Amino acid sequence: MIRSPLTTTVLFHLGPAPISTTVVTTWLLMAVLGIFSWLATRHLSLRPSKRQTLLEWLVGTIDAQIRDTMRVAPEPYRALLGTLFVFILTSNWSSLLPSVEPPTAHIETDAALALIVFCATIFFGVRVLGIRRYLAALAQPTWIMLPLNLVEQITRTFSLLVRLFGNVMSGVFIVGIVLSLAGLLVPIPLMALDLLVGAVQAYIFTVLAMVFIGSAVTDDMGRAPPPEQGTP
Numbered sequence: 117m118i119r120s121p122l123t124t125t126v127l128f129h130l131g132p133a134p135i136s137t138t139v140v141t142t143w144l145l146m147a148v149l150g151i152f153s154w155l156a157t158r159h160l161s162l163r164p165s166k167r168q169t170l171l172e173w174l175v176g177t178i179d180a181q182i183r184d185t186m187r188v189a190p191e192p193y194r195a196l197l198g199t200l201f202v203f204i205l206t207s208n209w210s211s212l213l214p215s216v217e218p219p220t221a222h223i224e225t226d227a228a229l230a231l232i233v234f235c236a237t238i239f240f241g242v243r244v245l246g247i248r249r250y251l252a253a254l255a256q257p258t259w260i261m262l263p264l265n266l267v268e269q270i271t272r273t274f275s276l277l278v279r280l281f282g283n284v285m286s287g288v289f290i291v292g293i294v295l296s297l298a299g300l301l302v303p304i305p306l307m308a309l310d311l312l313v314g315a316v317q318a319y320i321f322t323v324l325a326m327v328f329i330g331s332a333v334t335d336d337m338g339r340a341p342p343p344e345q346g347t348p
Contacts, residue, residue: 124222142219145206174198185323186330193329196236200229201322204280208314211288212307220317221285223277230277233325234269241332253334276324283317 124136156171164172178198182190204220211218219225241250255262287310 124224137217138219138222138225141210141216142207142225145203145210145219149202149206181323182326185326186333188330188333193240193326196232197322197325197329200232200325201318204229204321205315205318208284208318209311211284211310211314218284218288218314220280221288223281226277226281226284229280229321230273233276233328234273236325237269237328237332240329244333250332253332272324272328276321280317280321283313287313 124138126134126136127140128135156167160168175194175198178194178201179190182188182193182197186193207218207220207225209218210216211221220229238250241253245253254265256265
């Protein structure tokens, strides 16, 4: 039985706050990723093992994407953007586990991720440019555009939410419907496609986050800090 992605099952209450299956699944994924990260990085060496080589390749790929997209040094942004990508990818792929609904197929999880990007955009913009230059950049090309630019900040955040939610939720629905009608083996090609869609959606979300943050750290003349600076 496929339930609506707008509803969740409450497992227990933590004080007045209801804790749903989506929240518990998110906590478990965070715990698994945290433990895996600790295990993967506790024995780093100048002569890397295969595991360390794979980890360095992943970090290098994220750094290269940040440089190409934002035109800044990747170090201040690597932790946030890398974590977003890995968490969304893992969440999307968790749909392949029996009886697991991916957190990203529920609108509240995607809203939280989009809100993180919204707050990070403001944080890095103020951090790099300062509050006055950041607000001045929002008022370009003229102060009359300030309300429209503020609305744009909100609408593009909402577009992040809708894009991720719609694609992941629809994939889970399609696989679930075919599985209920056709049996266990028939949906396997669709599950493989779901893996691809999950990876693509994690990539798109992360790149759009880079674009939004990159636009926030440019000054009122459209100039970004040089790649070797990153932060003031």
